[in-house]
Amino acid sequence: MNRLYDALPVLAQNLACTWEGYRRGRARYTKHFHRTLRNWTESLHAPIEQLHEIQWTRLQHLIEVARTSVPYYQDLAPVSKATDPIQAIRQTLDTIQPLEKMTYRNAAEQFVSSHIPRSRLQKNFTGGTTGTALPIFYTAESLAEEYATVWRLRMEQQCRILDSNLTFNGQSVVPFSQSDAPFWRHNAYGRQTLFSVYHMTPRNLERYIEAITRSRAKYVQGYPSALHLVARAMIEAGRTLPKGSLKAVFTSSESLLAFQRETIEKAFGTRVWDRYGSGEFSVSMTECELGNLHVDMEFCIVEVEIEEETELFERGSFMVTGLSNSATPLLRYRIGDSGTRLKKPCPCGRAGDVFLDVDGRNEDFIMTPDGRLIGRLDHIFKKQVDILEAQIRQDSKEAVEILIVPDEGYNETSEANVTKEVRRRLGNEIHVDIRTVELIPRERNGKFRAVKSTVGRMET
Numbered sequence: 001m002n003r004l005y006d007a008l009p010v011l012a013q014n015l016a017c018t019w020e021g022y023r024r025g026r027a028r029y030t031k032h033f034h035r036t037l038r039n040w041t042e043s044l045h046a047p048i049e050q051l052h053e054i055q056w057t058r059l060q061h062l063i064e065v066a067r068t069s070v071p072y073y074q075d076l077a078p079v080s081k082a083t084d085p086i087q088a089i090r091q092t093l094d095t096i097q098p099l100e101k102m103t104y105r106n107a108a109e110q111f112v113s114s115h116i117p118r119s120r121l122q123k124n125f126t127g128g129t130t131g132t133a134l135p136i137f138y139t140a141e142s143l144a145e146e147y148a149t150v151w152r153l154r155m156e157q158q159c160r161i162l163d164s165n166l167t168f169n170g171q172s173v174v175p176f177s178q179s180d181a182p183f184w185r186h187n188a189y190g191r192q193t194l195f196s197v198y199h200m201t202p203r204n205l206e207r208y209i210e211a212i213t214r215s216r217a218k219y220v221q222g223y224p225s226a227l228h229l230v231a232r233a234m235i236e237a238g239r240t241l242p243k244g245s246l247k248a249v250f251t252s253s254e255s256l257l258a259f260q261r262e263t264i265e266k267a268f269g270t271r272v273w274d275r276y277g278s279g280e281f282s283v284s285m286t287e288c289e290l291g292n293l294h295v296d297m298e299f300c301i302v303e304v305e306i307e308e309e310t311e312l313f314e315r316g317s318f319m320v321t322g323l324s325n326s327a328t329p330l331l332r333y334r335i336g337d338s339g340t341r342l343k344k345p346c347p348c349g350r351a352g353d354v355f356l357d358v359d360g361r362n363e364d365f366i367m368t369p370d371g372r373l374i375g376r377l378d379h380i381f382k383k384q385v386d387i388l389e390a391q392i393r394q395d396s397k398e399a400v401e402i403l404i405v406p407d408e409g410y411n412e413t414s415e416a417n418v419t420k421e422v423r424r425r426l427g428n429e430i431h432v433d434i435r436t437v438e439l440i441p442r443e444r445n446g447k448f449r450a451v452k453s454t455v456g457r458m459e460t
C-alpha cells in the first residue's frame, strides 16, 4: 500500500482492501486450485506407496523441465531408471548437488525455465530475516497449488473459502501515523477483517478486543507473535471468546512457540493449526490432530541432513525440493530451517514424512565481546509472565540493548531477572541496557524478530 492509500478516508481504504481481496482471490482460487484441492483432498489419506508414486511422477517432470530449459541445471544427470518410486527418488536426488541460498540469490535468472513464456511468469520477493530480497518467479499454477495445501488444512477444520475471518498478517492496511481506532480494515469480497500488526500498543489493544468480540468470524489466521499479543490482552481483560465460537485459528510465517499456542487457544476458545511454508514454493507442512507437522507430499520433498539421531527420530537442516514450481526449479534447496523427523509413521494415520517440530527461526545470533555467537535467546523471556514482548538488539559486540513491553506487575525484580538471564547466557563482559517501550517495531514485512544483531547476523 502506498502514500495515496494512506491519504484516503477509511471508507475508501476499505474499498481498496476489498478490491485487493478480489484481485488476490481471483489469482488464488482458480480452476486449477479447485482441481488440485479435490485431488489432494483424496490423497490426504492415501497409503505411502501412492504418495511416493505421486512424488516420483512430479519429480521426473520437474527434472525434465530443469534439464531442458533451465540454464543452471543444463548438466543435470538423467533421472533414475529404478522401478520402485522411493528408490528412484533417492537415486535421482543423490546425483544432484545441494543448492545454497546464496547461489540462487546471485544468479536467480539462471534458474528460470525458458519453457514458460515470460508473460505467464509472476515475480515476487522473499528472503526473510536478513533483509536481502530474493526474487522468485512462479506461475498461476504454483500459487494455486500452494493454496491447495493451505485450504486442505482449513477444510479439514470445516472452514470454507467464503467464511468470514480475521487476519493478523503483515499487510500495512492502517497508516502508521494513525493513533485512533479502527486499527483494521475490511475486505468485503473475502469477508475478511484485516487487523494491523503495527499498532498493537496495550492501549490500542483494547480496541482490537472490542472488534474481535463483536465479529462473527468463523476463523482467525495470522502470525503467531501478533496473535499471541492480542490473546494475552484478551485473557487479561477477561474477554476471551466462548469455546466453539470459532472453528479454528491458523498460524503460519513464524515459528509457533508452545507458550504462544497455549495463550492463543485459551483466548480464542479453539484449537490452533500451524503450517510451515516458504515464499519460494519449496516446502509445505501442515499440522495434524496430534500436533505433528506432516509434509504435504504432493507439494514437496523434504530431506534432512542429519546432525542428531536416536531410535525414534532424526534431526537436522532441511534440503527441500518444491514440486509445484517448475518456473524456477530449486532442487535440494538448503532453505536454512531445520527440524526433527519421526522415524515411524504418525499415529494419527496420515502417511508420509512427519516432523515433531520445525525450527524456522532464521534469527540473528548475539556476538559476545570475546567473539562467541549465541543463538536462541528468546528463551530468556519465556518464563517472564510480566513481559508482553521483548527484543534484543545489538550493533556492536560490546553491548546489547533490550527492549521490553512491560505487562502489569513488571518491576525492578523483573528487570533484575532479565539481567540475570542475559548474563547467564552472554557473560559479564557485555554491556546490557534495558529499555521499556510501548511497542516493538515490526519488520517491513510485519514479522516480529526476537533478536536483531548487525554483528551476529548469519547470511544464509
Ligand SMILES: [Zn+2]
Pocket (backbone or CB within 6 Å): 288, 289, 290, 292, 294, 346, 347, 348, 349, 350, 354
Ligand atoms: Zn499426524
